[in-house]
Amino acid sequence: MAEAGADTVLEGLNAAQREAVLTGSSHNLVLAGAGTGKTTTIVARLRHQLRQGVSPERLLAITFTRRAAAEIRSRVQAEIGVGGAQEGVAAMTFHGWAMRHVRNNPDVFGYEGWSVLDAEDQAQVMRGVVGRGKRVEGLKADQIVDVLSFARNTRITLAEAIRVKHPDQTIDAKAVGAIVRAFEERKRERQYLNYDDILMIFAERLKDPAVAAWVGSHYEEILVDEMQDTNPLQWLLIDPLVPHTRFYCVGDDAQSIYGFRGADFASIHSFRDRVPGARVLKLEDNYRSTQEILDLSNWLLDQSPLGYDKHLRAVRGSGAKPELHSFETPQDEAGWIAAEMMRARDDGQPWATHLILVRSNYSGRAIEARLVENDIPYVFYGGVKLLESAHVRDVLSALRVVSNPDDEIAWMRLLTLLPRVGDRTAARVFDDVLDARGAGLSAREARERALKGLPGWLAAGLDAIEEASARVDDAVGRAASMLTPVLAHKYRNDNWDARSRDLSHVERLAASRPSISAFIEEYLLSPVFTSELSQDRSDGDHVIVSTVHSAKGLERDWAFCAGVSAGAYPSARSLGDVDSIEEERRVLYVALTRARDRLIVTRTFAHTPVRAWVSTSAGLGFVEDAYFLGALPEALVREEVHTAARLPKPVSPPGAGVGGPREIDLGVDLGDLE
Numbered sequence: 001m002a003e004a005g006a007d008t009v010l011e012g013l014n015a016a017q018r019e020a021v022l023t024g025s026s027h028n029l030v031l032a033g034a035g036t037g038k039t040t041t042i043v044a045r046l047r048h049q050l051r052q053g054v055s056p057e058r059l060l061a062i063t064f065t066r067r068a069a070a071e072i073r074s075r076v077q078a079e080i081g082v083g084g085a086q087e088g089v090a091a092m093t094f095h096g097w098a099m100r101h102v103r104n105n106p107d108v109f110g111y112e113g114w115s116v117l118d119a120e121d122q123a124q125v126m127r128g129v130v131g132r133g134k135r136v137e138g139l140k141a142d143q144i145v146d147v148l149s150f151a152r153n154t155r156i157t158l159a160e161a162i163r164v165k166h167p168d169q170t171i172d173a174k175a176v177g178a179i180v181r182a183f184e185e186r187k188r189e190r191q192y193l194n195y196d197d198i199l200m201i202f203a204e205r206l207k208d209p210a211v212a213a214w215v216g217s218h219y220e221e222i223l224v225d226e227m228q229d230t231n232p233l234q235w236l237l238i239d240p241l242v243p244h245t246r247f248y249c250v251g252d253d254a255q256s257i258y259g260f261r262g263a264d265f266a267s268i269h270s271f272r273d274r275v276p277g278a279r280v281l282k283l284e285d286n287y288r289s290t291q292e293i294l295d296l297s298n299w300l301l302d303q304s305p306l307g308y309d310k311h312l313r314a315v316r317g318s319g320a321k322p323e324l325h326s327f328e329t330p331q332d333e334a335g336w337i338a339a340e341m342m343r344a345r346d347d348g349q350p351w352a353t354h355l356i357l358v359r360s361n362y363s364g365r366a367i368e369a370r371l372v373e374n375d376i377p378y379v380f381y382g383g384v385k386l387l388e389s390a391h392v393r394d395v396l397s398a399l400r401v402v403s404n405p406d407d408e409i410a411w412m413r414l415l416t417l418l419p420r421v422g423d424r425t426a427a428r429v430f431d432d433v434l435d436a437r438g439a440g441l442s443a444r445e446a447r448e449r450a451l452k453g454l455p456g457w458l459a460a461g462l463d464a465i466e467e468a469s470a471r472v473d474d475a476v477g478r479a480a481s482m483l484t485p486v487l488a489h490k491y492r493n494d495n496w497d498a499r500s501r502d503l504s505h506v507e508r509l510a511a512s513r514p515s516i517s518a519f520i521e522e523y524l525l526s527p528v529f530t531s532e533l534s535q536d537r538s539d540g541d542h543v544i545v546s547t548v549h550s551a552k553g554l555e556r557d558w559a560f561c562a563g564v565s566a567g568a569y570p571s572a573r574s575l576g577d578v579d580s581i582e583e584e585r586r587v588l589y590v591a592l593t594r595a596r597d598r599l600i601v602t603r604t605f606a607h608t609p610v611r612a613w614v615s616t617s618a619g620l621g622f623v624e625d626a627y628f629l630g631a632l633p634e635a636l637v638r639e640e641v642h643t644a645a646r647l648p649k650p651v652s653p654p655g656a657g658v659g660g661p662r663e664i665d666l667g668v669d670l671g672d673l674e
C-alpha cells in the first residue's frame with residue numbers, strides 16, 4: 001500500500017528496491033552487489049521514514065566515511081527540503097557516533113577532558129614507552145600499536161593477534177604484553193584516548209541494560225551502510241541495541257576490503273543468527289555499468305575459492321569491452337593515462353568524467369606527477385588527511401595544550417617549534433607544567449610559570465587562544481597567526497604557500513564547532529583529505545584519483561584502474577595467506593565495478609612473476625600463478641600493448657684513427673690584416 005508521498009520516494013526504483021524500502025520488519029539486511037543501488041535504497045528508506053512521520057533526529061545513518069555521510073545527508077535533505085544541518089538526519093561514522101555519546105554524557109560514560117590520539121600520536125606515546133629507536137621482540141612501536149588495535153577490533157588476545165599479523169616471527173607475547181600495559185598506563189596518566197578506546201568505552205557501557213535502553217530510545221531506526229566492513233568491536237555497539245531500536249543494514253560481502261583492520265564479512269552471513277527475526281533482502285540488478293564491465297568483474301569473483309555466488313546483471317545492457325593496456329614502466333603508464341584524458345578533454349569531455357584508481361598513496365605518485373605537469377585539476381581521495389598533515393598538527397598542538405594541559409605530545413610538538421628548543425628543554429618545560437598543575441595552579445598560571453624562560457608571545461598567544469576557545473574558528477585563527485612566523489620559516493622550502501592555505505581551510509572548518517576538542521575529534525575520527533579542500537580551484541570539474549580503499553560509493557563514466565600488474569594484484573605481501581589474497585581480489589573487484597561506460601585497466605611489465613604457497617584449511621596448496629589476470633580469457637577484454645617508441649640509443653664515439661683527436665687551430669682569422 002502506497003502511503004501519501006510514497007510515489008516520489010519510490011519513483012524510479014525497481015521492485016526489489018521498493019520492497020527493501022518499504023519492508024515492515026523490525027530488522028533488515030539488504031544484501032546487494034556493486035552498483036545495485038545500496039546508497040539509493042538507504043536514501044529512499046530514510047525519506048520513506050521521514051514521510052511516515054519519523055522525526056529526523058530519531059534516525060541515524062552510520063557510514064564508513066565522512067564523504068558518504070555528507071552524500072546521504074545532502075541527498076535526503078535536498079529531496080525532502082529539510083533545511084539546515086541541525087534539522088537533518090544524523091549521518092556519521094561508528095567512531096563519530098560513539099564519541100558524540102561519550103562526549104555529551106560524561107556522567108554516563110565518565111570521560112571528560114580526554115584527548116583523542118591519531119595513529120602518529122599513538123606511535124609516539126608507544127615510542128616513549130619502548131624507547132626511541134628500540135624494538136620489543138623485533139617489533140617497532142608502530143607495529144605494536146597496530147597489533148594492539150587489531151586485537152581489540154577483532155576481540156582476540158594479543159598473543160593471537162601477534163600470530164596473525166607476524167606469522168613468520170617467533171615473538172614472546174608476554175614481553176609485548178608488558179609494553180602494552182605500560183602504554184595503557186601512560187595513556188591513562190595523560191588522559192589520552194585512541195580510536196579503539198572510544199568504541200570500547202561505548203561498548204562497555206552498553207553492556208548495562210539501562211544504558212542500552214537509554215541509547216536505543218534515541219532512535220527509531222539505525223541504518224548501517226557498508227555492513228561487510230564492520231568488525232567484531234563495532235558489533236558490540238549494535239548487539240545490545242537490537243532489542244531497543246530497529247536496524248537496517250546494507251552490505252556486499254564481495255566488497256569487504258578492510259579485513260586487515262579487523263573487519264569480518266562473515267557478520268553478514270551470520271546476520272540472521274545474530275539478529276533473530278531479521279529479514280534478508282537482495283538487490284541484484286546493476287544500474288551502473290555495462291554488461292561487458294560486469295562480465296569481467298563476475299569472472300574475477302568466479303575465480304575465487306570462496307564461492308561468492310554473485311552474478312551482476314547490467315540493466316543498461318551492452319557496451320564497450322573493458323580495455324587492458326600494458327606498458328613498460330609506471331611512467332609510461334601514467335603518461336598515457338594523462339594523454340588519454342587530455343585527448344577526451346579536447347573532444348569536449350569534462351575532467352569529471354574520469355576516476356583513476358590506485359593501490360596506495362605511493363603508487364599514485366607517478367600519476368599525480370603527470371597530472372600536475374599537465375595542469376589537469378584533480379582531487380586525491382586517500383592522500384594526506386588534513387588534520388594529520390605536519391603544519392596542521394603544529395597549529396593544533398597550540399589548541400590541544402589549551403584544551404588538555406596534560407597533553408604531553410602536543411606540548412612537545414609546540415615547544416620544539418620554537419627556535420633553539422630541543423626535546424630536552426621541551427621535556428623540562430612540560431615537567432614544569434605538570435609540577436605547577438600538581439601544586440594546584442590553574443592551567444593559565446601553570447603556563448605562565450613554566451614558560452617563563454621562553455619568548456613572551458607563546459604564553460600570551462596561548463592565553464589568547466584560551467580566551468577565544470568558545471569560538472573555535474577564532475581560536476584556530478589565533479593559533480595560526482601566533483605560529484605563522486615560525487611555520488613560515490620551518491616550511492620555507494616546503495610549499496609554505498599551500499600549507500598556509502590549508503590553515504585557512506582549518507579555520508573555516510572550525511566555525512560553529514562547540515569546542516576545541518569536539519572540533520579536533522570530529523576531523524580525526526572522520527577525516528577529510530587535504531586535496532578535497534582545494535576542489536574550489538577547479539569549480540568542481542576535476543579528475544578524481546582515489547585509492548581503491550577510499551573509492552567506496554564512487555562511480556564515473558570512465559574508470560582507469562592503474563597498476564593492475566602481477567606482483568600488485570595480489571600484492572606480494574598477501575601471499576601465503578588465502579584470506580589476504582581473497583581480500584586483494586575484492587579490492588580489485590571494487591575497482592573494476594566503479595566504471596559506468598569505459599573500464600580501462602592498465603599495468604606494467606616491470607614485475608617479478610609471483611608464485612605462492614598458500615595455506616588453506618585443507619593444507620598447503622601451490623598456486624601456479626597468483627596474478628589475478630594471469631588466466632584472463634581473451635574474449636573479456638580488448639588488449640593493447642604499448643611499447644614506447646624510444647629514440648635510438650646514442651652511438652659510441654668514433655674511435656681513434658677515424659678522424660681521432662687532433663690539435664685545433666684556435667687562432668682568429670685576421671683576414672686582410674695578415
Ligand SMILES: Nc1ncnc2c1ncn2[C@@H]1O[C@H](COP(=O)(O)OP(=O)(O)OP(=O)(O)O)[C@@H](O)[C@H]1O
Pocket residue numbers: 012013014017032033034035036037038039040041252255286287288552553554555593
Ligand atoms: N532503480 C534505479 N534506476 C536507475 N538508476 C539506478 C537505480 N538504482 C540505482 N541506480 C543508479 O545506479 C548507480 C549505482 O547506485 P548506488 O551508488 O546506489 O549503488 P551501490 O550499490 O551503493 O554501489 P556500490 O556498492 O558499488 O558503491 C547510481 O548511479 C544510481 O543512481
